[in-house]
Amino acid sequence: MMNIDLVFKIAGLGILISVFNMVLKQAEKEEQAQMLTLVGVIIVLMVIIQLINQLFTNIRSIFGF
Numbered sequence: 001m002m003n004i005d006l007v008f009k010i011a012g013l014g015i016l017i018s019v020f021n022m023v024l025k026q027a028e029k030e031e032q033a034q035m036l037t038l039v040g041v042i043i044v045l046m047v048i049i050q051l052i053n054q055l056f057t058n059i060r061s062i063f064g065f
């Protein structure tokens with residue numbers, strides 16, 4: 001069963017980054033806005049990779065690999 005807290009954390013991070021992105025673009029700092037977006041994507045990917053690692057660990061323990 002998926003934890004709904006995780007979905008809200010990822011969505012909140014996305015909303016926060018998009019707000020900062022808009023502020024930076026209004027201040028004509030497009031390069032920093034692009035880097036901020038990239039950092040946000042990397043953070044979310046790291047969280048997803050940790051979840052996939054937990055999934056494989058659980059599968060190994062269930063099937064005894």
